[in-house]
Amino acid sequence: MKTRDVKTIVFLAALLFAWTGSAHAQAPDSCDLPAYLLFSDSELKRVAQAVQDNKRLDIAVLGTASSALAGPDGGSSAYPARLQAALSRRLPGVMVNVVSLAKSRRTTADMAGELKKLLAEIKPALVLWQTGTFDAIRGVDPAQFRETLEDGVADLQAGGADVVLINMQYSPRTESMIHIAAYADSMRAVARERDVPLFDRLALMRYWNDVGAFDFYAAGKDRGLAVKVHDCLGRALAALIFDAAKLEKPDGQAGQ
Numbered sequence: 001m002k003t004r005d006v007k008t009i010v011f012l013a014a015l016l017f018a019w020t021g022s023a024h025a026q027a028p029d030s031c032d033l034p035a036y037l038l039f040s041d042s043e044l045k046r047v048a049q050a051v052q053d054n055k056r057l058d059i060a061v062l063g064t065a066s067s068a069l070a071g072p073d074g075g076s077s078a079y080p081a082r083l084q085a086a087l088s089r090r091l092p093g094v095m096v097n098v099v100s101l102a103k104s105r106r107t108t109a110d111m112a113g114e115l116k117k118l119l120a121e122i123k124p125a126l127v128l129w130q131t132g133t134f135d136a137i138r139g140v141d142p143a144q145f146r147e148t149l150e151d152g153v154a155d156l157q158a159g160g161a162d163v164v165l166i167n168m169q170y171s172p173r174t175e176s177m178i179h180i181a182a183y184a185d186s187m188r189a190v191a192r193e194r195d196v197p198l199f200d201r202l203a204l205m206r207y208w209n210d211v212g213a214f215d216f217y218a219a220g221k222d223r224g225l226a227v228k229v230h231d232c233l234g235r236a237l238a239a240l241i242f243d244a245a246k247l248e249k250p251d252g253q254a255g256q
Contacts, residue, residue, distance in 0.1 A: 031232035032213070037204055038240045040197035046162040047245040050125035056095040057087065060122045060161075062111050063130035066169050067102035069226060075100070077227045080128075082234025083241075090242055099124075107135050108145055112152040119159040126241070127156050128199070130166035132183040146186035153194045163196045164241065170205035172217050197244050199237055208232070 050057050061067055061080040069078040084098035099122055101114070108131045118127070129152070135145045149165075156163050167187045168180050184202055191198035208214045214229060 042195045042197045044162040044245040046125045058124045059098045059126045060124040061100045061128045063102040065104035079230040079233040082231045083237045086235045086238035126162045133168045136180045142182040150190045166199045
């Protein structure tokens with residue numbers, strides 16, 4: 001691949017990560033998803049224990065630029081903050097603290113080097129590991145990607161944390177340029193082998209696009225739409241975590 005082509009792909013991906021020119025709302029009030037997209041056979045036992053015994057849930061989000069939003073209110077609008085808000089609503093009386101460690105242009109190997117420090121400093125009951133896209137952009141060998149990810153998940157589990165893997169965003173505008181299928185398949189395999197939930201962001205966003213909730217083909221800068229999608233992702237993540245930890249909903253509480 002020519003250097004100019006690589007630079008073009010990185011540039012387009014950076015635009016996607018920043019959520020500029022990525023989408024246009026068709027049904028902006030709908031975050032609805034079919035239950036099968038949020039179901040997992042894997043259990044989050046450490047999350048359940050933290051909630052039940054300590055009444056506190058510390059979560060670390062290890063991710064790249066698509067876990068963040070730019071701007072002065074980006075931190076409060078991105079999905080880690082929306083996840084914290086959604087879990088706090090679902091778990092009254094529990095202190096929920098979500099720490100985002102999102103940085104741009106990091107491969108899975110880059111993030112794996114931070115795991116020991118993350119465990120020591122934050123001591124999370126749960127680590128959400130969002131990765132894959134930049135590995136695809138860089139052309140990291142898929143087998144090496146899978147091995148690094150599996151070793152990292154094993155290290156997190158040995159260090160006392162539950163893990164949820166989060167895969168790539170869906171973008172019909174870049175899918176022909178960034179070949180992510182092998183990396184998405186590797187993430188599914190690692191989730192299965194290490195018995196951890198996979199938050200299938202790729203499938204969720206494709207579903208929203210297909211049903212017209214969000215049109216990811218459309219052009220134009222729409223930060224408000226990006227904020228809405230991040231809120232939907234945060235609420236969907238909260239639902240997956242809540243169910244995988246087998247937490248009980250207080251009487252009379254409903255919705256996300």
